[in-house]
Amino acid sequence: MAKINENFAKLPGSYLFAEIGRRTAAHQQANPDAKIIKLGIGDVTQGLVPAVIKAMHKAVDEQADPTTFKGYGPEQGYDFLRKAVLENDFKARGIDIDVNEIFISDGAKSDCGNIGDLFDIDNKIAVCDPVYPVYVDSNAMAGRAGEYDVDAEAWTNIHYMPTTADNDFFPAIPTEKLDIIYLCSPNNPTGTVLTKDQLKAWVDYANDNDAVIMFDAAYERFITEEGIPHSIYEIDGAKTCAIEFRSFSKTAGFTGMRCGYTVVPKALVRGGQNLNAMWNRRQTTKFNGASYIIQKGAEAIYTPEGKRQVDDAIDFYRNNARVIKEGLEAAGLEVYGAVNSPYIWCKTPDGMGSWDFFNKLLEEANVVTTPGSGFGPAGEGYIRLTGFGDAEATREAVQRIVALLAK
């Protein structure tokens, strides 16, 4: 008798965006003339930049001709892309890693989920609260999370680290021993960043305890402030304790293209095993490389014209985020994020619940946001807005919120 993985049955439903969709649709139906603006969406909306389009057309044509056709590629990614990543994302920042430490993939979500293959079931996992749900759910599926406690909205064997305005969004260095720690900076959903000193404290903790840090830097390209680390490998000691996830999704609008990469340093050894070699084995066995055409598109963002175009595209979203932040602040709200992130994390006024404020903005301003509580209990009392919308609609939405709160 085939025995299934019983951990799947423990997973609670993930209804956040479905519930937002349901409430939005109900509001639209009750108010057919309402011009609803969505600022909740965590997906890019603008077209890919011309350099990427051009490179992909060329790659498509190569695939038509047997003399330039590419069949199976290296599971680790083509050297042309690994080298472009190495030079631009690391060496240009003074970070010395090896090209064989970079693994191109079909996206950071896959890698964040699949990295668990390298670890035993018996590991104590730590995540920030609020948090991107993939870290928790993928570990729960593997049996590392214990049982789900519906009342606490938490898994019994996961160590949750509240990151709120009360602790300046810095997850406290624990006093107990944790094994695998997920950190995300710039953070989804809070839009806040970890400083070098803060990251150094975590790197030291991880090395002292033989823990592993899973560092999610998917929003790295949105950093504007000097001195904020773009990679955990800017921190001394990180190579012996950290894996870093990167994505072209928000960097270059690749959410529908599917490409990202993961860095696994050769110096990262646990239980006598080299994690770089383990990830290489995992990827060569259970993955067959990212699409050639997509990798050629990703390579183009590192050309001089590609860089300029991507900078402009990022500026478009950054500007939206700034408009939201400044508008909400002018309306007297407490606002975080936006400066180094496409995300704005906004405290609800007068201690309102996340869903109550969500409803108020939907019903009285026709603006859709994301309730912070959907990302974890410590997200209660916040909402998330994003800079990924249309510029004009974003301005209009902010004006509506400002007018509503001035009533």
Add this chain to the structure above:
Amino acid sequence: MAKINENFAKLPGSYLFAEIGRRTAAHQQANPDAKIIKLGIGDVTQGLVPAVIKAMHKAVDEQADPTTFKGYGPEQGYDFLRKAVLENDFKARGIDIDVNEIFISDGAKSDCGNIGDLFDIDNKIAVCDPVYPVYVDSNAMAGRAGEYDVDAEAWTNIHYMPTTADNDFFPAIPTEKLDIIYLCSPNNPTGTVLTKDQLKAWVDYANDNDAVIMFDAAYERFITEEGIPHSIYEIDGAKTCAIEFRSFSKTAGFTGMRCGYTVVPKALVRGGQNLNAMWNRRQTTKFNGASYIIQKGAEAIYTPEGKRQVDDAIDFYRNNARVIKEGLEAAGLEVYGAVNSPYIWCKTPDGMGSWDFFNKLLEEANVVTTPGSGFGPAGEGYIRLTGFGDAEATREAVQRIVALLAK
């Protein structure tokens, strides 16, 4: 302390193609003028068909324009492709499955590896011998294979089913209880197929024992004989016991594009859980959909012009396979496969070992093949050749082998 997955350390090296490459390079170096022809490669070599190229150019252009841009797509695949698959690969053959039972992915290798997430560690796995290594290695990584016995070239907890000329390449229905059974038809590496009656015997066994069949139909498009099942769902009872893997890699030359799909029937229930819902949860949590551009390319193979073009492309490889089969048979060799497969499985003459015959063909005919023993102990005494090469080079290689054996 982060504890690693100890099962990785048990995996033996996978040196088959590296060793073939080493011997080939050494021979070339010793014989700089030798015109070596490679018939060992399991990868397509011709360009993508015009309908696919055209569809991908159009999709690339859509990604340049915000009004047609596609960001995150459904993790399960776009409806346009799922519906094309449903109509053409199933309904057209009288198979009644639901569109929500089809999951588009970045390839059958990923799905064959990742499907293990749905099952407990405690399951008895069965594979054919010889076998595509992903089935075994992915289960070994998860801890289901026991220990690797170097002398036996086998895992202690895997049930190996010899499939050789001695049993007409039909893995015997076991007398003991097995939980998860991998079947591949048309088979890689043997090129042989399972008949309806043979598959029916396996489906009955699986239903009687609450086992699950993992049916790999990646080479389905190469079937030419009437009556050979293209899908396991042509067999009564398969929906309650089988998962089917399909790939566009060999069907449409997509090895470098990365697209395939997996069918998980809703009627497949084990331990009270619906495996369709479990796979949906797995994919939504740890995968973010296949690239939009690639899915549009895959959709194009189902258009009238796409079908004709793909048929022609397949005929090209089929013809190569036929040339190899007929040539080797004329040389007095015992040859299997080729009729419904791009693979030719050839018994070595005079009881030679796989590697000995490989060496002879390399050194005396300058032709590269794949030693059958590389796919498992029961592959000893065979070599694999493929129809994926250039037509002229294939003819030339066969002539050389014929001349060599006539000596």
